[in-house]
């Protein structure tokens with residue numbers, strides 16, 4: 051297939067499925083792919099919706115990508131090179147009683163009939179011509195007519211047990227998705243052009259929960275089976291490939307009895323009551339029978355529950371004499387223990403050590419998980435372990451999602467999508483500015499922002515907006531609160547009364563009605579990591595509560611300034627203000643949630659926190675908050691670049707005779723190298739993520755600050771390996787070192803940082819015959835330069851420098867120059883190339899376990915890595931070890947970090963050089 055055609059269908063690519071298909075839109079940023087529903091008449095009775103949306107095609111820097119692919123030999127073998135686009139797997143839930151909201155939602159997102167094109171189409175439909183939505187659970191039957199009537203779609207019923215297993219396998223093992231690729235041919239007829247198989251892998255899905263402590267479990271995918279899956283809905287199903295057992299005492303029992311006995315209005319209210327309960331007033335304990343004593347002979351403590359609700363028979367009390375809180379707790383413990391016990395017995399029956407619990411009965415409730423864990427531990431004498439799943443409530447819906455009938459497998463490709471960003475994005479409303487939403491006529495209105503679900507719907511905008519408006523108002527109402535995890539809840543073995551149940555409820559993302567798994571194509575482990583298994587990206591340990599609190603405070607304090615900048619970056623419109631508020635709300639909710647439970651979204655590091663902020667901005671359609679600041683600083687820096695290069699060049703090679711005369715081997719080279727490193731460190735001061743630096747910017751111009759920063763560059767720096775690095779670069783004595791073959795320069799900020807700091811350093815390496823790959827962010831984060839922006843910056847710099855120009859041409863960065871060549875490439879160019887690759891990140895730090903495939907490919911021949919900036923060289927990777935030489939350069943722009951990490955002060959510098967060990 052020719053490239054032109056590929057580009058054509060790139061724009062019009064459609065993923066479709068056997069029973070329901072969705073088309074993408076060129077006008078909008080995300081296209082829906084498929085959807086399925088699970089209704090469960092359970093605990094609270096919820097409808098769960100799962101659908102996939104594809105990221106926007108990023109076409110703009112396609113030429114750079116093409117050169118990078120050619121240069122690094124990235125290919126799909128003899129498979130066709132279909133673009134593999136990342137996307138998001140969305141998890142949405144609705145109360146069954148609000149089925150109309152669910153229908154409005156599906157309709158507003160056009161999930162039932164495909165994208166925004168005026169001609170929506172279905173690859174396959176039901177025999178009567180309707181589109182199909184996969185559905186499982188009781189609702190698949192109950193709502194079939196309603197769906198037909200309101201949306202014109204048929205519900206294709208999937209077996210619930212099969213779906214649960216498929217859903218759990220998907221989460222635990224990663225799974226294969228088969229997607230059909232469609233394109234329009236010249237006559238606008240849709241044709242299938244192939245199949246694609248996607249492998250989805252999700253980290254930090256399973257965890258244990260004992261005595262208030264959550265711990266993620268690394269699942270060995272080759273050793274996952276067999277396991278017992280216990281799905282606690284209204285009833286309880288225990289599944290080992292097929293339903294092997296169950297119990298009628300489940301979530302429905304808790305809710306049903308609880309409702310009758312306490313008059314609670316909702317499942318969550320009942321659960322919340324249990325937080326304040328004391329079950330000893332109702333349960334008969336061993337001590338009640340044995341005069342306050344333990345029954346040591348059979349290992350039962352006095353506080354063990356001998357009989358749930360047992361005290362109620364021996365006392366002449368009426369229901370009204372018992373506190374609803376105590377009743378709720380007693381019920382919860384009775385049911386949770388029972389489920390834990392029966393589950394263990396079934397695990398024993400089938401010889402299974404691992405038991406996964408799912409279903410909405412649990413809904414992230416710490417005490418419930420502790421109680422189940424305790425029961426499993428207790429009855430198995432510590433042999434078996436209860437594990438829980440982050441997406442516990444969505445197993446059935448996910449399973450149905452996976453069940454879309456597979457097409458023929460010809461022309462199959464396997465690609466891996468990995469979870470990049472394990473955050474549930476909360477749905478949160480914002481203060482309303484300006485006209486009511488229904489009157490807003492702008493593209494990209496609140497719809498998508500608040501819902502975190504995607505993108506403006508140009509065609510059904512009014513419908514979408516009115517639906518959103520409703521949601522804004524109902525936000526908190528719909529967002530079910532989940533009780534807080536009290537530390538050490540169960541005390542001595544789970545039969546104790548919870549010691550601290552707390553009176554507050556947390557804003558739990560697991561209870562928020564929307565969650566998102568971000569799936570990125572082909573993220574790989576950086577091949578130059580010395581020991582990927584031991585690699586831990588984050589330097590600061592956020593499990594230290596003081597650290598956590600400090601960084602939360604920093605981020606909270608930045609917030610209002612960030613919102614102002616974000617709103618301004620979108621023109622300060624009413625819509626932007628609304629989104630700004632919604633962003634602040636959502637981000638604060640995330641912070642609050644993580645403060646209560648740091649591991650809520652998986653293991654938490656500073657890199658995740660900083661990326662969360664960027665991700666939240668993106669969710670609310672703030673594409674690039676620092677765009678104009680970056681442009682301004684790039685322009686100012688590019689204007690002074692020729693002077694800087696001239697200054698560097700004035701430090702020319704002195705004649706060997708002269709050097710001999712003054713008794714120095716390489717005076718000028720050394721000065722130049724030092725000037726270059728100083729320059730890179732000094733320019734790292736331009737960091738809009740640092741509070742202290744931002745204050746500085748109000749006091750002077752870019753050039754003034756840059757000059758001041760350079761003047762302050764006094765050695766020794768707080769971490770100063772310059773002399774060792776210099777020796778490697780310039781040699782000592784008569785030894786002339788070989789130049790590096792290829793250097794990967796992980797660049798940081800726009801403006802002076804990249805233009806006056808890293809580009810001159812790159813130029814020096816190029817001059818020595820080293821290939822240079824500039825590694826930059828895939829997505830904007832603070833004022834970091836992105837891979838998309840770098841070619842223009844380099845092109846501008848190249849106007850003033852022959853070395854950069856030739857290298858950029860050789861690396862395919864100067865596209866116009868390339869076009870002038872006969873073969874379209876500069877493979878034959880004598881100059882060493884300068885290239886740009888994206889790193890796969892959207893935050894200011896970098897987790898080298900997940901980098902773009904182009905970076906992984908570029909790393910192949912690299913023998914020097916230069917990591918620059920606080921985010922990439924200090925917050926992350928400070929302790930990382932590599933298979934090749936590494937230079938870590940950063941200015942520390944935070945007093946506390948300076949004290950902790952390098953026993954220094956703010957604005958101190960780090961120049962850490964690590965030879966190959």
Ligand SMILES: CC(C)(COP(=O)(O)O)[C@@H](O)C(=O)NCCC(=O)O
Pocket residue numbers: 604660734736737738739740741742798799832894918919920921922925940943944945
């Ligand atoms: C976000 C950053 C890591 C960016 O630093 P950079 O990588 O650009 O050098 C850094 O600015 C930071 O840690 N800021 C928060 C702390 C503060 O405001 O002091």
Ligand SMILES: [Mn+2]
Pocket residue numbers: 737739798799832833834894919921
């Ligand atoms: Mn930065």
